[in-house]
Structures are given as C-alpha cells and as structure tokens.
Amino acid sequence: MGVHDYANLEKLPAVARNLAGLREALTDPAVWGLPAEACTVLSQPAYVVNR
16 A cells, blocks of 8 residues: 655655555565565545554
8 A cells, every 4th residue: 555645745756656666566476475466555535544
C-alpha cells in the first residue's frame, strides 16, 4: 500500500515509483516468492482503517 499524495503534506513521489519494485521483489522466487495473485498493489487508497 502506498500513499504518495496528501492534501496537507508534501507529495512523496518515491512512494509512487517504488510500489512496482516492491511488488516485484515480493513475488520474486529468489526474494520472497509470493504468488502474483496474492500481492495486490494499492496506490492512493481512498480510505484506510486504522486498527
């Protein structure tokens, strides 16, 4: 999950750029090996629940 554009804070363009790289690393069999269908990228989610 990556939030990179805020209403009241500076933008974080590195977060937007790194989402694909993180997914690639997590699904790489040599790194973590998650199945691609088990790794969903959420860029700029409209709503996040804090628990």
